[in-house]
Amino acid sequence: xxxxxxxxxxxxxxxxxxxxxxxxxxxxxxxxxxxxxxxxxxxxxxxxxxxxxxxxxxxxxxxxxxxxxxxxxxxxxxxxxxxxxxxxxxxxxxxxxxxxxxxxxxxxxxxxxxxxxxxxxxxxxxxxxxxxxxxxxxxxxxxxxxxxxxxxxxxxxxxxxxxxxxxxxxxxxxxxxxxxxxxxxxxxxxxxxxxxxxxxxxxxxxxxxxxxxxxxxxxxxxxxxxxxxxxxxxx
Numbered sequence: 001x002x003x004x005x006x007x008x009x010x011x012x013x014x015x016x017x018x019x020x021x022x023x024x025x026x027x028x029x030x031x032x033x034x035x036x037x038x039x040x041x042x043x044x045x046x047x048x049x050x051x052x053x054x055x056x057x058x059x060x061x062x063x064x065x066x067x068x069x070x071x072x073x074x075x076x077x078x079x080x081x082x083x084x085x086x087x088x089x090x091x092x093x094x095x096x097x098x099x100x101x102x103x104x105x106x107x108x109x110x111x112x113x114x115x116x117x118x119x120x121x122x123x124x125x126x127x128x129x130x131x132x133x134x135x136x137x138x139x140x141x142x143x144x145x146x147x148x149x150x151x152x153x154x155x156x157x158x159x160x161x162x163x164x165x166x167x168x169x170x171x172x173x174x175x176x177x178x179x180x181x182x183x184x185x186x187x188x189x190x191x192x193x194x195x196x197x198x199x200x201x202x203x204x205x206x207x208x209x210x211x212x213x214x215x216x217x218x219x220x221x222x223x224x225x226x227x228x229x230x231x232x233x234x235x
Contacts, residue, residue, distance in 0.1 A: 005029035006117075007046065009039035009065070010054030015083070015106065019052060022110035026117075036065045044074045050117065051075075053100075055084040055091060062091070066098035079120055079160070083108075089196060097200045101160055120160065135170045137226070140212045142170055151212055161186045162205040165198075169216060169226040176219040198223075 008019050011034045020030045031046060033039035036058045043051055051069065055062035062082050069075040080100045084091065085107065092103045102120050104113060135142040139152040147163055149156045158166065168185045169177060179198045186201075202224055206213030215227045 005031065005046075005048055006050045006052060007031050007033065007039065007043055007048040008052045008054075009033045009036065009058060010052075010083075011035065011057040011059075012054055015054055015057070018110070019083075019113070022113050023117075025110070026114045036060045036068075039065070040068055040072075043069055043078065044072055047074050048078060050079045050081065050121070052081045052083060052117075055082050055095065061094070062100075063094040063098040066095055066100050070099040076157075081117065081120060093196055093200050096161075096197055097204065099159060103197075135167070137170060137173070137215075138212070140170075140209065140215075142167060149209075151210060156208050158205065158208055159201075161201050162208065165201060165205055166209075169224060173226045174228045176222045176225045178223040180223075182223060 006023050006028045008016060008023075008030060010016050010019070010032075016032055016034075020032065023030045031042060031048070033042050039051070039053075039058075042048075053062050053065060058065065062084075066080055066082075069078060069080065081102045081104060082092070082095045082100050083104045083106050085105070095103060102116060104116050134144070141150045142148075143150070144167070149158055149163065149166065164186050165182055168182060179195045182198050182202075186198075202216060206216055209216075217225050217227050219225050
């Protein structure tokens with residue numbers, strides 16, 4: 001049971017019906033919009049836990065709509081899933097770069113659609129034992145229990161996917177982590193995203209971390225690694 005209400009934005013009545021049926025069977029309350037403008041209004045007034053955007057039937061680019069939602073205080077933390085049938089890689093990357101948390105290719109089966117939504121919700125709400133010590137790498141601190149990231153005691157806002165990437169790299173300091181491994185950490189074992197999509201999310205993570213983002217090194221032909229702290233030798 002998902003147990004949250006969801007806003008869907010699509011002008012495709014067939015897709016709208018499929019999504020409503022799947023979501024309601026999973027325990028969601030569903031509100032539907034047929035336009036980006038109305039979708040923004042509903043999102044800001046109702047503040048859904050999750051928004052599903054059909055990238056092919058709305059009147060503006062999905063990336064533009066995603067940015068508009070992420071700029072508003074009421075929806076800055078709202079999870080966003082993009083769906084599309086004939087989406088090219090550029091559209092997918094643009095959407096993820098704008099702040100979307102997942103992309104689902106349609107047509108899809110109801111169980112697959114719901115499982116992908118549940119995976120996104122788990123990533124955003126997962127809590128570990130409160131007794132687990134935060135990961136500290138110099139001035140960078142990662143608090144698993146509250147999913148907080150702080151840089152020099154300043155809280156940094158990350159998307160759920162960016163947090164998963166950072167936690168994976170921080171748990172494996174000094175080791176090269178493949179793009180496939182990163183993708184699985186974000187999306188689960190049975191899903192993979194393009195290498196370019198992973199690269200885009202790493203770019204966003206580096207930018208959010210400021211100078212600490214430079215510690216995330218590209219390992220050519222493999223993926224990324226978190227560079228260990230330099231140890232200063234005493235004379």
